Amino acid sequence: MKTYAKHKQCGILLQLLQKKYRSPELESQLEEPWLRDYKDNRFFLIDGLLYHREKHKSALTVVDKDHISLILQECHDCPYMGHMSEDRTKKKVAGTAWWPQWEQELNEYIIT
Structure with missing residues (x-):
């Protein structure tokens, strides 16, 4: 908390x-x-x-702002799962945690 x-x-x-x-x-x-x-x-x-x-x-x-980048990294770049596509990453994040505008932040993360 x-x-x-x-x-x-x-x-x-x-x-x-x-x-x-x-x-x-x-x-x-x-x-x-x-x-x-x-x-x-x-x-x-x-x-x-x-x-x-x-x-x-x-x-x-x-999740708070301190943990968003970690979740994005784990769901998109995790070395154990291989580099995931945008659709697979969205499904993974959508089933992991919630924060406002998560889809927008995910799209920005994938682009960079």
Whole structure:
């Protein structure tokens, strides 16, 4: 949870999810797409880990900015799996973790 606290939106979500009652004051501090997904009940907290559920898919761990590059590297450049195509890398990331604009960041990573 310490790494989540470094990211403003994750920190706000943690506070909201730990409360028993709604907090319009905290909710107003969330930015999109965090606010929309919070209102759609897509975030939840288990044992200090923040999860995000995308529609009918499995829940994924929400990762902070400190770990995004590691996930992209492991899913695209992992020497044990060989260099993956864009489609295979997208599937791998989509089943590993969640953060806003992950597809855009993945595309930028693949290009560079």
